[in-house]
Amino acid sequence: MANSKYEYVKSFEAEDKLLPNTWIVIKIGGHDFTRFSEVHEFMKPNDEQALNLMNSCAMAMLEEYPDMVLAYGFRDEYSFILKEASEFYQRRASKLVSVSVSFFSAVYVMKWKEFFPEKALKYPPSFDGQVFCCPSVKILKDYLMWRQADCHTGNQYNTCLWMLVKSGQTKQAAQNILEGTQKQEKNELLFQQFGINYDKLPIMFRKGSCVLRHKVEEIIKYNRSGDPVKRLRKKVMVGHFNLDSPNFWTKHPSLLDELGVPESHRETLSKVWSTKCENVKSFEVKNSLMPSTWVVVRIDGRHFHRFSEAHEFEKPNDEKALNLMNSCAAAVLEEFPDVVFSYGVSDEYSFVFKDGSQFCERYSSQIVSRVVSFFSSMYVMKWKEFFLQKELKYAPSFDGRAICYPSAEILQDYLAWRQVDCHINNQYNTCFWMLVKSGKAKSEAQHILKGTQTQEKEDLLLQQFGIVYNTLPVMFRKGSCVFSDKVEESMEENGGHPVEGYLEKVIVEHCDIIGSSFWDLHPSILSCNLSKHPSIF
Known part of the structure; x- marks a missing residue:
């Protein structure tokens, strides 16, 4: 990330390293x-x-x-x-x-x-x-x-519930019948009323599924005599086991090796458990975010250099890829009302939650996971809208973090930091890829640009390639802002006559958010007048 006077905002990122x-x-x-x-x-x-x-x-x-x-x-x-x-x-x-x-x-x-x-x-x-x-x-x-x-209890209850519903009971009546019943009573209900032996139902329904690696013998080649040469390889498999059975652990010694379970502790896993295990809930790592602060969830594409190469994105900017990111960001604002603003560049997006938000009770893991999960699903679903002729070769992924900012002024500094970063990195990448496309090796292009300042890069683009940097598409230079605004639209009255009205819609704009103009035009976003920064553009 580029250096700027706004980099102090990084100090608000909390350490969340788990115990070794x-x-x-x-x-x-x-x-x-x-x-x-x-x-x-x-x-x-x-x-x-x-x-x-x-x-x-x-x-x-x-x-x-x-x-x-x-x-x-x-x-x-x-x-x-x-x-x-x-x-x-x-x-x-x-x-x-x-x-x-x-x-x-x-x-x-x-x-x-x-x-x-x-x-x-x-x-x-x-x-x-x-x-x-x-x-x-x-x-x-x-x-x-x-x-x-939990799998067993839930499945046994649901099996009874839906058999009762399918037999003609209402869902509420079925719930009333099952209220307070124990395991044996549910088994008897299934057998006596529906002829179902619960223990004969598919094991996947009753016990759930385990995924692990196991060693399988595979043919890797044939020798000169035509005989197969075999090697043991680890392969991911799905199985359905009773995890409380000693047999599961004794039959998978390589699993214990992978987990890093010491020899002296392996006997513990082979013992049959009979106690209630809900106490493990207390071992959940819950990071509650500070109240009355602005929460920013920033997501970044994971290994997107490789992803962009595999999918042949245009360099230095692929307009379709950027618009796909923008479309996903707009969907996030439509899905989560507490997100009041977002700013994105390249393969990253920052989502700003209002300072009074109680979304997911302000638990960091839940907030971040909900946003990044929805964004990732939407990215895959919308891929064909933007890349009709390109297949999605493998699943993209994004990492995320939640940061708290105590005031709207510091929040604006954060957004300024991201836009400055956009400007500096895009200018560098534009120069870099123009040099590469002109025949320079990547290492040579990096050497030419090392230590150059903004004006020197602008001169290079103009003198060598006839490009005036400030005339490049504004989305490339300033990134994208996504927020809700009132948009004038034609609507029909009962009589069928069109009338002009205003609707609240999520929109995407490409504008300067460092200067005061944007915030003065949209004071409701941060509910204050922030006009402390002069524009750098």
Whole structure:
């Protein structure tokens, strides 16, 4: 990022590094999936295709992130366990949860047609993220037992509920019948009224799904005699197990090695648990953001240099790629009313929540994960709107963080910092890619530009390429602002006569937000008059 006088705002970014030598668990859960499943007509109580889609996304996670060694999931949730010694993203909670939720969301949308070829995805799914730190093997197993117990309890209840509903009961009547019933009573209800032996139902419904790596023998080549040469390779698989059974752990010794479980503690995992495990909820890492502050969620494309090369984005700026980002940002403002403004450049976007927002009770992980998940899903869903002739080759992902700013003035400095960064980086990249396109090697172009100032770059563009920098598209030079504003539109009265009126709409503009003009024109965004900065453009 470029140097500027506004860089002091970086000091407001809080440290959120997780404790070392603990097992990190990232729990992802579908947001409002009751409605999502109804809109998409999932079968009740279990839709096998929907569950297999979740399993496929979990497999993609383990294939993408080597530090994830075990995943457990059911219904619309999945938990991913990292090895104890993991230094993935330097163990920063915001990075871990945002990247995980982002990639999972993008893969879910990309794989939808694979599992639902006859169903259109009607709106983007989104997922919440939570982080747990398990300091011991016992707590780690408690966590897994807690989730598998929840799977069993929820599935048994839902199986009874939906069988009663399908038999003619109203949903409310079915809930009344089941109120206060115990496990055995539910089993008897299913058997006596519907002839269902609960223990004979598919194990995936009753026990959930595990995703892990196991060693398989594969043919890697054939020798001169034509005989196969085989090697053991680790391959990601899905299985359905009783995690409380000693057999699961003894049959997967390589899993214990990957997790980093010491030999002296492995016996703990082989013991059968009979205690309640809800106490592990206290090991959730909850970072509550300071009240009455402006919350900014900044998301950045992960490895977007590689992503842009793989998808052949134009250099230094791909207008379609930028407009795709802008469209996703506009969708975020439409989805989350507490977001009052956003600013974006290249592969990043900053979303400003109003200072009184109580979104997600101001828990950092939930706020960041909800925004980055929705943005990632929307990015994949909208891809074809902007790239009709290009296939999306693999799932994009974004990392995110939440930062608190105590005043509107400091918030404006933050936004000024991002726009200054846009200006400096775009000017450099424009010079760099013009030099490369003229035949210079990348290293040579970097050497030519080393230490040059703004005026020198402008002179280079004009003298060597006939480009007046300030006439380049304003979106490239100043980035994009997304906010709600009153827009004049024609509307019809009851009599059918058109009348002019104003509607509140989310709009995208490309303007100077460092000077006072923009904020004076739109005082309602920050509810104050901020006119302290002169424009640099």
